[in-house]
Amino acid sequence: xxxxxxxxKPVLMPRKDLMIISNAYHKNGLDGLLTELxxxxxxxxxxxxxxxxxxxxxxxxxxxHNFVLDLKQGNKIKKLPCTIFRKDGNKKLPFxxxxxxxxxxxxxxxxxxxxxxxxxxxxxxxxxxxxxxNFILLDICPELITQAFHKIKLNSDLRLYVDGDFKxxxxxxxxxxxxxxxxxxxSYGYSKSWQLFLDYKKPFAPNYTLNLSSGSIYEHLKNDxxxxxxxxGEFIAVKSNVKQKKNNTNWLEYSREVRRSAxxxxxxxxFVCPGLCGSCxxxxxxxxxxxxxxxxxxxxxx
Numbered sequence: 001x002x003x004x005x006x007x008x009k010p011v012l013m014p015r016k017d018l019m020i021i022s023n024a025y026h027k028n029g030l031d032g033l034l035t036e037l038x039x040x041x042x043x044x045x046x047x048x049x050x051x052x053x054x055x056x057x058x059x060x061x062x063x064x065h066n067f068v069l070d071l072k073q074g075n076k077i078k079k080l081p082c083t084i085f086r087k088d089g090n091k092k093l094p095f096x097x098x099x100x101x102x103x104x105x106x107x108x109x110x111x112x113x114x115x116x117x118x119x120x121x122x123x124x125x126x127x128x129x130x131x132x133x134n135f136i137l138l139d140i141c142p143e144l145i146t147q148a149f150h151k152i153k154l155n156s157d158l159r160l161y162v163d164g165d166f167k168x169x170x171x172x173x174x175x176x177x178x179x180x181x182x183x184x185x186x187s188y189g190y191s192k193s194w195q196l197f198l199d200y201k202k203p204f205a206p207n208y209t210l211n212l213s214s215g216s217i218y219e220h221l222k223n224d225x226x227x228x229x230x231x232x233g234e235f236i237a238v239k240s241n242v243k244q245k246k247n248n249t250n251w252l253e254y255s256r257e258v259r260r261s262a263x264x265x266x267x268x269x270x271f272v273c274p275g276l277c278g279s280c281x282x283x284x285x286x287x288x289x290x291x292x293x294x295x296x297x298x299x300x301x302x
Contacts, residue, residue, distance in 0.1 A: 013057050025136065034069065067133065077144065085158070086099070098158070100138060138167070145174075146178060186207055194212070251274070254272075258270070261300065272299070
C-alpha cells in the first residue's frame, strides 16, 4: 500500500504578510502597526490551535498588540512581549544576541537583499516578534534596551545585530556609549552601514569588533572602512555548489568549494566559517578575535 501523503499545514503568516506588518510601522508608526496586527489577529482567530496554544502567531501577536497599544497610550510598560537579548536561543549562536528588523534597518543594503538569511527567522513567531519589538524600542524606548543590557552577565560575548543593522548614526552612538559602560562584554557584529561608521566622529568602543559584511552598496568605501580601529576584516558570502549539511559531515567538500569560489573572485586565501559560532577555533569565534585581524572569512551561499 502506498503511504498517504502528509497534508502540509497552511503557512498562516507568509513572508509577504509580515512584510506588510513591518512596512506599516516603518511608514505609519504605531497607528499603522496596530491596524495590521488587528487584521492578522482576526485572521488567526479562525484557527483554534493558534488561539489555544502558546508560541503561536496568535499568542505572539496578541502580546505585541497589547505592547504597542500601551506605547501609544503612554502607559508604563510592565512586561515586554519578548526578551530583548536572546541567550542560547539559536544553536548556531551560543552567545547573547540582539536583532532588529532586517531590510528596514539596513541603509547599506545592496545585493545582500536578494539572499538575506535573516528573513528565514520569520518562520518563527517569537523571532519575528523580537525583531519587530527591538526595531520599535530603538525608535521609542531605548532606555528599556539599556536596562536589559546592564543585566547581561559579566564577561559575556554579545553579537550585535544577528538580524538587521545600524539604522542611524543615533543607533551607532547609542551602542557605542552602552558598550563603553560595560568593558567586560566582548561584542562583535557584521555591518553594511559603512557610511554611518565613516561619519562617526567619536572613538569606537574598544570592546566592539566589526566585520565588513559583503553585499553593501558602499563597496567603494571598503579601503576606508578597513582603516577604522574597530574593523577586524571582511566577512564575505560566496556562491557554493555544495550545500553545507547540518551535521557538517561534508565539511571537507564544502570548505574546498568555498575556497574555490573565493579564488574565482581573485581571493586566494580565506578562512572558511563552519556556520556554528564559537566552533571555528579552540579559543573562541574568529569574527570577534584580534588574532584574525585582516583575515577574510568566507561562508558559502547555495
